[in-house]
Amino acid sequence: MSNSLLRIGVAGCGQAARIHVERLLTDPDVRIVGVADAVRETAEALAAAIADRQGEAPEVFDEFRGLLDQRPDAVGIFTPHLLHYRQAMDALQAGAHVFIEKPLSTNSQEAADIVSLARGRRLHVAVGHQYRLRPSLIEARARLAADAVGPLRLVTAAMAEPWLARQREQGGESSWRFDPKMSGGGLLADVGDHLIDALLWTTGRRALEVFAVQGRVDPGLDVVTAATIRLEGDVPATLALSGVSRGSLFELNFFGERGRIHATDSILEIDPGGGSPVQRVETPGPATSIDAVVLAALRGQGPPCCSAEDALETVRLSEAVARSAVTGRVAPLV
Structure with a gap:
């Protein structure tokens, strides 16, 4: 176009x-x-x-x-x-x-x-x-691809925020989020989708299987999720989502054999290990909005921020997490 x-x-x-x-x-x-x-x-x-x-x-x-x-x-x-x-x-x-x-x-x-x-x-x-446009996550992805901390051995991903209280206070147009017939899930399928996508995108690895537990509230929506995930290359990852926190948190930690990368939605830190000081990497705010990126893609000027093919992997993992929590069993991703 x-x-x-x-x-x-x-x-x-x-x-x-x-x-x-x-x-x-x-x-x-x-x-x-x-x-x-x-x-x-x-x-x-x-x-x-x-x-x-x-x-x-x-x-x-x-x-x-x-x-x-x-x-x-x-x-x-x-x-x-x-x-x-x-x-x-x-x-x-x-x-x-x-x-x-x-x-x-x-x-x-x-x-x-x-x-x-x-x-x-x-x-x-x-x-x-x-979140793929956040400079801290872009830099974390680039450093992982460059083997900056050595072979990846463990990833932890966590998100916490007062989701339950906020949604109940807002009501109105957000009330559908508390109706399983409209939402298709709770925290996991809503804001948790950002954390799952960030986990897969920064590591560049597909998820292979997962075991999860969830805490729920009436009328059946999840508000807390904890999961252990096996990524490609047999790298374990943990995922923790809480919608009942008093404050907000979004972070990923990537543990390699030679150090650790700590990333939030706005901060990137490199811990080289061995007693060396932690390095704070200065990252600017997002250079553009996702809407501008999408318009450029429609005009043939670059890829979309996240294609449907990429988002399919996020849906697959989210679905497997929910399936494991319901069945109490390890859920392979198919």
């Missing part, structure tokens, strides 16, 4: 959509041609805000297929998780590229279907794993 005007439709008009639309409209060659939401008032509110920015109001729909009648070049999908699969498939069938908030889908078979259809139609599917 050339640098001509990009016509974009937006599905789901809540908070995530408002953030992405704000970024998309910083590009003068983007036009939002339609918005869709099951709650029409929500769609109308977003349409009014878009009109103020681009000087023309997009069409408003309360049904997704009406949005596709606008024949957009691409569709941004910012709806509850369980709607991702059907909307992505319909958009691809209509010939539109897709930018979809994480997770790609709630199970690996649906995610594989999206990958297959996009490949067959030669269309882009970009997934919202924007």
